[in-house]
Amino acid sequence: MVKILHTADLHIGEDLFTSLGSKAAEERYKDILDSLEQIKQIAVTENVDVVLVAGDVFNRVLPSGNASLHFSEFLKFFLDKQIHVIIIRGNHDRPANDSASELLKTYRILLSRTQENYFHYLGKIESIMIQTKDKRTVGFVALPYYPVELEYEGVKDAEEIFQRAKDVQRQARIDEIKKEIFRRVEGERAKIKADYYILGAHIPIIGSIPGSERRFYGSRSEITYGANEVCRLPFDYIALGHFHIMQTVGSDNCWYSGSVFRLTFDEPSYIDGRRLSRSEKGVIIVEERNGKLSSRITPLNTRDMCLVHLSLPNRTYDTTIINTEQILDSIMKKCPIYEPTKGPCVKVEVKLPNTMRKTFDRYTLEQELLKKGYLHVKIEVLSEETKVSQVVSKSLPVKEALPKYIRSIDIPQALKEEVIKEALKIIDEVMEE
Numbered sequence: 001m002v003k004i005l006h007t008a009d010l011h012i013g014e015d016l017f018t019s020l021g022s023k024a025a026e027e028r029y030k031d032i033l034d035s036l037e038q039i040k041q042i043a044v045t046e047n048v049d050v051v052l053v054a055g056d057v058f059n060r061v062l063p064s065g066n067a068s069l070h071f072s073e074f075l076k077f078f079l080d081k082q083i084h085v086i087i088i089r090g091n092h093d094r095p096a097n098d099s100a101s102e103l104l105k106t107y108r109i110l111l112s113r114t115q116e117n118y119f120h121y122l123g124k125i126e127s128i129m130i131q132t133k134d135k136r137t138v139g140f141v142a143l144p145y146y147p148v149e150l151e152y153e154g155v156k157d158a159e160e161i162f163q164r165a166k167d168v169q170r171q172a173r174i175d176e177i178k179k180e181i182f183r184r185v186e187g188e189r190a191k192i193k194a195d196y197y198i199l200g201a202h203i204p205i206i207g208s209i210p211g212s213e214r215r216f217y218g219s220r221s222e223i224t225y226g227a228n229e230v231c232r233l234p235f236d237y238i239a240l241g242h243f244h245i246m247q248t249v250g251s252d253n254c255w256y257s258g259s260v261f262r263l264t265f266d267e268p269s270y271i272d273g274r275r276l277s278r279s280e281k282g283v284i285i286v287e288e289r290n291g292k293l294s295s296r297i298t299p300l301n302t303r304d305m306c307l308v309h310l311s312l313p314n315r316t317y318d319t320t321i322i323n324t325e326q327i328l329d330s331i332m333k334k335c336p337i338y339e340p341t342k343g344p345c346v347k348v349e350v351k352l353p354n355t356m357r358k359t360f361d362r363y364t365l366e367q368e369l370l371k372k373g374y375l376h377v378k379i380e381v382l383s384e385e386t387k388v389s390q391v392v393s394k395s396l397p398v399k400e401a402l403p404k405y406i407r408s409i410d411i412p413q414a415l416k417e418e419v420i421k422e423a424l425k426i427i428d429e430v431m432e433e
């Protein structure tokens with residue numbers, strides 16, 4: 001029997017929480033350790049052969065001593081039990097230049113001969129084969145995150161003059177790179193003779209859900225992939241990393257395991273009291289069943305994060321005294337506290353009439369919510385009268401679009417012309433470089 005635990009995006013690091021108060025920051029860092037602990041237990045209970053981390057072990061290339069220590073302990077736990085650990089390089093693991101060495105590469109040096117056999121850090125398109133406890137063989141091919149700079153080589157000279165030509169050329173260049181990437185992946189796959197084949201990839205796939213509600217439609221700054229390009233590759237299972245929402249892509253054996261805890265309000269557990277089953281956290285167990293690999297989710301218990309929208313109209317509330325109790329009630333309904341020891345983080349967006357803005361006591365509300373047991377409170381006040389201006393047109397040159405946009409926003413007329421003048425000056429300066 002073959003059993004693999006697929007996880008990704010551990011993002012171990014305190015630096016994620018620097019904007020929080022010290023107590024909340026400490027608790028949030030413990031959330032990461034708590035998830036790592038749960039993963040260890042799942043691996044033991046399920047008796048897995050391999051723990052596959054599909055990229056982004058640390059939150060930054062140079063992790064803190066703490067982050068490094070805690071990952072080392074996590075790693076040692078598996079290696080000592082002769083469980084293979086395979087790590088694919090993610091964008092957060094990648095040093096700024098290729099001559100620099102990432103910390104993950106250096107771990108090998110410290111391992112004993114036995115541990116060494118179970119630690120596999122794959123930083124390029126490469127492959128390894130492992131043998132499971134009952135002598136089945138599994139071939140793993142790595143497709144790490146590919147750096148942005150690759151795309152721009154060779155298109156720089158054309159950049160300023162022919163916008164369209166640039167896009168075409170750029171796309172052609174990316175297509176070429178991708179063709180080469182797939183050629184190498186399939187080459188590595190063909191090199192191995194095994195019972196099963198698994199691809200581990202840290203890549204953005206178009207059409208999947210990165211974190212927030214909307215889908216990912218591509219980006220100009222990185223190599224993106226189509227689900228059909230990746231999931232059709234000849235593998236029994238494709239273990240994806242990079243996007244933080246757990247989801248299948250393209251087919252049943254092509255999964256993003258998602259992050260192991262909620263990093264930001266972009267992956268909320270509740271929106272206005274509605275539980276988002278989509279952003280549940282977990283790891284994926286891939287196992288052999290009836291001669292093929294199938295997958296199932298094992299949940300991780302993580303701290304809740306909620307998004308709450310409040311609208312406070314004039315007539316319900318006195319303009320000078322805001323009924324804090326009433327607001328608290330409504331927030332607590334929209335962001336329930338189920339485990340007092342694991343108080344949720346809550347982001348409250350309050351829509352207020354302009355007349356109430358000055359009297360709205362954000363500080364007291366925050367303090368009251370903390371007293372109720374929330375770990376971290378973020379309050380954003382929006383004025384009801386604020387007009388949201390539309391960005392004019394995608395096809396308009398920036399020097400025309402910007403003045404048009406500035407003229408459409410709600411600021412004094414005299415100021416507008418001033419702002420436009422400054423903006424155009426900056427654009428000219430930037431474009432000269």
Ligand SMILES: [Mn+2]
Nearest residue numbers: 056090091242
């Ligand atoms: Mn990533």
